[in-house]
Amino acid sequence: MSNKSVFNYILDMRSDLNHMEEKGVVDFSFIQKIEMLDAEFTKMKQHWVKQRMVSVGSAFIFYSAMHNTNLVLSKMKERFKKAKELGDNPKIACDSRLVMPIISEVYHKTTRAIAEKQNLNPFLPNEMLNLVSTLRATAKLASLLPTIDEEVKKIDNNQLKETATELDKKFVASNLLNNI
């Protein structure tokens, strides 16, 4: 899909959600649309892993935005699937309506960053950081954020342990400068 069609696709999804909320009934064909959008964000996530034109730090912030969007969409999909049995109908549509505008903005900013390549606007990573915080906070309120246990399950334990050790070292090192 081109960027423009993904953007339109998100707009269509938002109007689907409005419609579902108005009617008070969930349309299960929406699950497929979530999957399509999720795949687009996964592709973009890969882009930030591969790319070498901007610093790792900036790439990581965009990667993290894609990762978080994937998490929210996966929870959305899970809730849509179980909506009938859990009596989550049409609550899931109302909750999804809250996060879709943020997801749309995440997409918009990311496509801009990809287009800018090495001329990346230096303020854009920070804007994205704020946006991800908003996305996570809103998704949490709307029960659209997987728990940390659900998130960690999919990740290699050894890699996680190694990362924890590295970060621990990094925070200790940064503190030594200030420590007295």
Next chain:
Amino acid sequence: MVSASVYGSYKDLGIELQHQFYEKTVPLFEIIRKYVDKRIGIITSTIESQAVGVIASAVASALEEKAENLDEIELRANLFESYTVFFDQCLGHLQENLSILQREPVVSHIEKEQCYVDVTKMYNDLQNIANNFDIDNLISANVAKRYRNTIRHEIREQYRKRYKQLLKLKSEPVEESDKKILSEAITLLRIYKKTKPNIRMYLASTDYHFSPSDSGGEIAKQIKQRFQITCDWPDKVANFLKSDGYN
């Protein structure tokens, strides 16, 4: 804020990450949470964005070291994924901590600029003292000649300990962002004093540019004298609040 937000425990996996000063922040945040309706914990946007920046740059720099020479996409992807888990957790904790703090706008720019000049002057004065600080001269000035050689080592250590905070300025001068934070605190205190003349302000920090070492500190002393703000470690500030009645 950073010390209070950097932690994550995944006991099932035997993984634990905790900022070395995290424990020191716990009592303070407990009090702030308990008295959230009293609005005793305040923050400005400068501190908030600095906290996010510190976490982001520490994570990015650790990742950069690992990812720079890693060409295999799958390995890079695994690396990015595991870093994002901790990063998101820390930002999540930061948000939780921010939610119990009162974000104060610093309204008067003129006032803030004047404060900034005063703060800069104080740090410049202290920097000059630190640069010219000569322990041997101090020993010569204060210790009788016949004792100097026998107790020189001991006295030197005593001075080093006593002036630790000041001497740190030699290797790590104050940063602009720290001066801005202190200026904002002074501006806010002046605003509060207009309606509550007896109000007390504490600045909780693990940064030596504000908080003293165990043996006291010249910088903290000067901030208190010049601007009536008590700077100290978060656990010490928690104790001050307890003696102010916030038990």
